[in-house]
Amino acid sequence: MDPWTMHIAEVGVFDANAAALDVQTVDLMEAAGQALASETARIAESLEGAEHREIWVLCGPGNNGGDGFAASIAIKEMGHPVRIIATHVIQKGEAAEHHRNRCRDAGIKIDVWPLVSEESKPRMIVDSLLGSGTYGGKPRGDVAAVMQWINPHLDIVPVVACDIPTGFDSDLMISATSTVTFHSEKMGMRFEDGSIHPAIGRLCVAPLPWPKEVLDCGPGDALRYPPLDLDARKGDRGRLLVIGGGPYHGAPILSGDAAARCGCDLVHIAMPKDARNRVEWPPHLIPESIPDEVTLTMSSVEHLIGRILSGRGVQAIVIGPGLGRGEETIRAVVRLLYIAAEGGIPVVVDADAIAGLPKGSWPDKLRGIVTPHSREAEEWIGPEIA
Secondary structure, three states, rough: OOOOOEOOOHHHHHHHHHHHHHOOOOHHHHHHHHHHHHHHHHHHOOOOOOOOOOOOOOEEOOOOHHHHHHHHHHHOOOOOOOOEEOOOOOOHHHHHHHHHHHHOOOOEEEEEEEOOOOOOOEEEEEEEEEOOOHHOOOHHHHHHHHHHHHHHHHHHHHHEHHHHHHHHOOHHHOOOEEEEEOOOOOOEEEOOOOOOOOOOOEEEOOOOOOOOOHHHHHHHHHHHHOOOOOOOOOOOOOOOEEEEEOOOOHHHHHHHHHHHHOOOEEEEEOOHHHHHOOOOOOEEEEEEEEOOOOOOOOHHHHHHHHHHHOOOOOEEEOOOOOOOOHHHHHHHHHHHHHHHHHHHHEEEEEEEHHHHHOOOOOOOOOOEEEEEOEEEEEEEEOOOOO
């Protein structure tokens, strides 16, 4: 699997997809711990003196803490003295608690905050307090207390961070000498010029024992969508306008079905009359009549602008499925994309509507995404980039 720069939220998506494929979290934790231990040992063996001092592993309550417990076993097996400072009495997940019990069985010292010894000093620190699930949030409670307690040591000894430094991108953060992140780099670890954020230190990307199918659409991808609010009323989850159809009528209906199944409240489908009349309309989709009869042209643009901007308007647009690529149709697409951009309405530009995008670039102000297949991508941005 070729890695890419992941959004932090994708970590949870892939974890859930892996679980659905019967990949055990305990095994992923073991692999993460081994990678974390290897980098820790590499740095420890480069240090001069104080071999008797312990490597302190800071473990939070979640899976990041579980990685730290798994790493502690490996660090001990590599011949280094280890001490664990845990923020909580037990771990939140079974896999993390399993590795915590392994540490206990191996005789590794586990201090639970606030009952920690003040007598010794660390040789180095492993930060497994909080992981990617807390990115951008300021640490609180016992985790924040441990961070403040450990702070006097941070400028004196090396720190290895597990996945991301705790508190990364907040005003309470542990800066790392080295960060071991998993599968691929995460957004925010580099600046726009490609340089690594100073809080990351040396960046190490460690693979995880995932099958390639983890990257396919699976149950975990449901986490990408906002959860349903049990107290929501009709209209609270937005109104979508799908603009498509003409030569074909099935693709706009499939797009509307997908939106409705994901929780969108009101889904309007705008198609020319001929396509609209070929549809057996399901009750959860709303036909949006437009003046055009065969294909979308500029004749329907003013009507659609009214639908987009009047009253409660729409909160998102899908444009392109089954639309066709006639010259008048593409002119209408260009105009509608401009209106969406000016109105700040997010758009999914799909299928034939991709031909309405400027060659090799994205329209000014337009919020949204484009969903090309390989040929459409080549036509838009060129074969070298696609």
